[in-house]
Amino acid sequence: MSNISIAIHGGAGTILPDSLTPELERSYKAGLQEALDAGYEALEKGSSAIEAVEASVVSLENCHLFNAGKGSVFTSEGTHEMDASIMSGEDLSAGAVSSVIGVKNPIKLSRLVMEQSNHVFLTGKGAEDFAREMGCDFESKDYFFDELRHKQWLSVRGTDKTQLDHTSLKDEKFGTVGAVALDQYGNIAAATSTGGMTNKKYGRVGDSPMIGAGNYANNKTCAISCTGSGEFFIRAVAAYDVSSLVEHKNMSLHEACKEVVHHRLKKINGDGGLIAVDTRGNICLEFNTEGMYRGQRNAAGLNEVAIFS
Amino acid sequence: MSNISIAIHGGAGTILPDSLTPELERSYKAGLQEALDAGYEALEKGSSAIEAVEASVVSLENCHLFNAGKGSVFTSEGTHEMDASIMSGEDLSAGAVSSVIGVKNPIKLSRLVMEQSNHVFLTGKGAEDFAREMGCDFESKDYFFDELRHKQWLSVRGTDKTQLDHTSLKDEKFGTVGAVALDQYGNIAAATSTGGMTNKKYGRVGDSPMIGAGNYANNKTCAISCTGSGEFFIRAVAAYDVSSLVEHKNMSLHEACKEVVHHRLKKINGDGGLIAVDTRGNICLEFNTEGMYRGQRNAAGLNEVAIFS
Numbered sequence: 001m002s003n004i005s006i007a008i009h010g011g012a013g014t015i016l017p018d019s020l021t022p023e024l025e026r027s028y029k030a031g032l033q034e035a036l037d038a039g040y041e042a043l044e045k046g047s048s049a050i051e052a053v054e055a056s057v058v059s060l061e062n063c064h065l066f067n068a069g070k071g072s073v074f075t076s077e078g079t080h081e082m083d084a085s086i087m088s089g090e091d092l093s094a095g096a097v098s099s100v101i102g103v104k105n106p107i108k109l110s111r112l113v114m115e116q117s118n119h120v121f122l123t124g125k126g127a128e129d130f131a132r133e134m135g136c137d138f139e140s141k142d143y144f145f146d147e148l149r150h151k152q153w154l155s156v157r158g159t160d161k162t163q164l165d166h167t168s169l170k171d172e173k174f175g176t177v178g179a180v181a182l183d184q185y186g187n188i189a190a191a192t193s194t195g196g197m198t199n200k201k202y203g204r205v206g207d208s209p210m211i212g213a214g215n216y217a218n219n220k221t222c223a224i225s226c227t228g229s230g231e232f233f234i235r236a237v238a239a240y241d242v243s244s245l246v247e248h249k250n251m252s253l254h255e256a257c258k259e260v261v262h263h264r265l266k267k268i269n270g271d272g273g274l275i276a277v278d279t280r281g282n283i284c285l286e287f288n289t290e291g292m293y294r295g296q297r298n299a300a301g302l303n304e305v306a307i308f309s
Numbered sequence: 310m311s312n313i314s315i316a317i318h319g320g321a322g323t324i325l326p327d328s329l330t331p332e333l334e335r336s337y338k339a340g341l342q343e344a345l346d347a348g349y350e351a352l353e354k355g356s357s358a359i360e361a362v363e364a365s366v367v368s369l370e371n372c373h374l375f376n377a378g379k380g381s382v383f384t385s386e387g388t389h390e391m392d393a394s395i396m397s398g399e400d401l402s403a404g405a406v407s408s409v410i411g412v413k414n415p416i417k418l419s420r421l422v423m424e425q426s427n428h429v430f431l432t433g434k435g436a437e438d439f440a441r442e443m444g445c446d447f448e449s450k451d452y453f454f455d456e457l458r459h460k461q462w463l464s465v466r467g468t469d470k471t472q473l474d475h476t477s478l479k480d481e482k483f484g485t486v487g488a489v490a491l492d493q494y495g496n497i498a499a500a501t502s503t504g505g506m507t508n509k510k511y512g513r514v515g516d517s518p519m520i521g522a523g524n525y526a527n528n529k530t531c532a533i534s535c536t537g538s539g540e541f542f543i544r545a546v547a548a549y550d551v552s553s554l555v556e557h558k559n560m561s562l563h564e565a566c567k568e569v570v571h572h573r574l575k576k577i578n579g580d581g582g583l584i585a586v587d588t589r590g591n592i593c594l595e596f597n598t599e600g601m602y603r604g605q606r607n608a609a610g611l612n613e614v615a616i617f618s
Contacts, residue, residue, distance in 0.1 A: 087544075092544045093544070098432060099435075117511070118540070119511065119540055120544065121513070121515070121519075122511045122512050122513055122514065123407060123408055123432055123433065123512040123514050124408060124432065124433045124512045125512060126408075127512050129511060129512075130510075130511040201435060201438075201439075202426070202431045202435035202438055202439040203433045203434060204430065204435065205407075205430040205431065206430070210430075210519055210521070210522075211519075211522070211543050211544065212519070212522060212543075213520070213521060230429075231428055231429045234429045234520050234521075236401070237520065237525070237546065240521060240546040240553075241549075244549075244550070244553035244557055248553055248557035248558040249557040249558075268400075268401055
């Protein structure tokens with residue numbers, strides 16, 4: 001019997017029950033369920049893990065509530081610069097883009113980089129040129145405009161402050177979406193996408209497009225998508241760190257995820273979380289913040305979305 | 310007694326004895342020795358490992374023979390887009406830049422990102438803006454113009470071919486410089502810098518600016534700088550892989566470097582090499598290509614530069 005499994009996240013941070021109205025909480029949960037189902041239904045129909053994680057992330061990118069695609073935050077220049085990456089655990093093939101503007105679904109572009117170019121990582125205008133050659137959908141600034149994001153930006157515009165998307169108090173940065181999946185052929189994959197930090201300057205790149213830091217997949221170990229204070233996830237090489245603990249230290253998937261999120265990241269003050277699956281259908285959702293928008297579903301009947309810890 | 314140590318590389322590839330004239334071979338060796346001495350003399354004077362690897366890489370960036378800084382290759386648009394990164398093993402702090410144009414020494418800019426910004430990774434125009442605010446030296450296109458690089462570019466311009474800097478036959482890309490060092494305070498550091506691939510398109514980013522892929526340092530394990538077919542080093546998370554084999558599998562530095570270069574990278578067709586040091590002063594220079602421009606020097610009297618295997 002198949003043990004198809006999928007997990008998704010929509011970012012982690014200081015998400016407290018009284019920071020969300022009941023209506024907004026329902027909206028977030030509906031957005032998560034839709035994305036979870038998009039990926040799961042793909043798996044049920046026999047799609048690959050790559051297709052499933054792409055489907056889930058496209059759904060999250062198209063939802064204005066999450067900081068990726070349509071819901072991306074404003075940079076210091078009032079633009080929306082997006083990063084994404086995708087990796088296949090079957091052959092370690094990978095694709096990533098950073099600082100792309102106007103691309104409707106950066107995760108689709110990442111997959112095209114993986115499958116249609118000789119490269120892994122494309123950035124900026126060059127990545128947009130490649131997207132045009134590949135026939136990717138582009139959207140105007142209006143599509144990416146969101147009243148809440150705009151207000152967040154206006155409150156810090158012209159200052160050196162960056163604001164994290166789901167946290168109102170701390171001057172940190174979260175807000176990423178991601179998915180990991182196991183398909184019926186025994187292959188796993190990971191996908192991650194982000195709209196970056198509110199008011200970000202200087203072409204800052206976080207961990208999301210960095211293979212090994214924010215995203216990683218290897219059938220031998222696990223598939224991982226991270227969300228959190230990206231700089232710390234880069235320095236910790238967080239996604240690959242989980243994989244290496246499984247491979248070289250024989251930790252279980254849960255032990256490895258806990259070790260990275262609660263110890264190795266915490267030691268350098270890294271806040272956030274990650275989601276993981278392995279080829280046996282184990283799912284792990286781990287975070288060291290107050291909450292993480294998340295969901296998980298598998299062939300054994302597990303099907304849930306959650307926000308708080 | 311202090312066991313200060315430094316190792317450098319100037320790229321790996323299909324470098325065969327008969328592909329270099331005796332005169333050119335002498336020039337390469339002189340360039341390597343100068344860079345090696347710049348870092349070693351810094352260590353002798355009591356500078357930190359970070360200062361030493363920066364000094365060596367600045368020297369290589371200022372030498373027209375190596376594909377970094379002044380000697381950077383031409384992109385498909387006739388520009389020179391450079392990437393670099395630096396990491397301190399003492400506290401895992403790191404800085405990186407990608408796709409910067411006109412910056413004289415991208416490695417200095419990486420260090421400023423590490424020490425003067427809240428970020429780890431800046432790209433493109435934003436990174437150049439930050440460089441200007443920090444007072445970095447900029448150079449005109451003339452400074453980066455080199456007759457050989459220009460001929461390499463003209464031979465593939467207008468085609469989809471990319472050309473590797475030190476290899477005339479294979480359609481792959483090498484050409485990176487790097488340094489790793491141990492200082493008298495027991496701290497290690499790694500620095501890597503590159504001018505990318507001849508005729509590269511689409512804002513391609515290789516492994517050099519990616520912490521964990523092309524560059525990594527951790528006092529607990531080792532400091533690593535890689536050079537080779539970047540896409541494969543990214544997918545292998547090569548630099549951090551060496552560190553994780555030392556940390557989690559208790560391999561010696563040499564065992565870990567050999568395992569990554571000759572087995573784990575080879576398995577996915579990754580060509581190139583890496584240099585490594587640890588806090589005990591062990592040095593390792595490992596490559597799976599015909600040659601690697603390299604050098605090593607330590608307090609015990611070791612002092613050599615080499616090109617072929």
